[in-house]
Amino acid sequence: MADAARARKIAERIKAIVAEQLEYRVKDERLGFVTVTDVRVTGDLQHATVFYTVFGDDAAREATAKALESAKGKIRSSLGQLGIRLTPTVEFVADGLPEGAAHFEEVLAETKARDAELARARESASYAGDADPYRKPPTDAAADAAEDADDDAESDRRA
Numbered sequence: 001m002a003d004a005a006r007a008r009k010i011a012e013r014i015k016a017i018v019a020e021q022l023e024y025r026v027k028d029e030r031l032g033f034v035t036v037t038d039v040r041v042t043g044d045l046q047h048a049t050v051f052y053t054v055f056g057d058d059a060a061r062e063a064t065a066k067a068l069e070s071a072k073g074k075i076r077s078s079l080g081q082l083g084i085r086l087t088p089t090v091e092f093v094a095d096g097l098p099e100g101a102a103h104f105e106e107v108l109a110e111t112k113a114r115d116a117e118l119a120r121a122r123e124s125a126s127y128a129g130d131a132d133p134y135r136k137p138p139t140d141a142a143a144d145a146a147e148d149a150d151d152d153a154e155s156d157r158r159a
Helices: 004-025 058-070 072-082 097-123 140-158
Strands: 033-041 047-055 089-094
Touching (some): 004 033, 004 047, 004 072, 033 058, 047 058, 058 089
């Protein structure tokens, strides 16, 4: 088992090698505008999963997936320069990052529209009761009047 730091370094190196191979060595017309987003390596360094995105429509994504599958052997042979005991197998997985980001943008736009609707409703809203429903401490004049009333009530009881 390799430690996590070594696996991370090897994953970064695999990412660079795969990107270089796709840019300069793989000559396939089906290969679209590919970006290698991430590489994950198993703990024993025998399997590498390469995540990628493709700029374009669904047809471009499918064609690129087929091109990557056919170039898998060539790319794996280039990973031999890593200098580790076993050359890892390579698996290409389309990254769901763009779809997730698009969904996130839709949710943000919907939330912004709801906030604007609430702001419009708030402008025309009025209070159901008093504008300030909290009790206030009595002022000095009001306190004196209340004290006088208490004194009058007590003097009436004595009499």
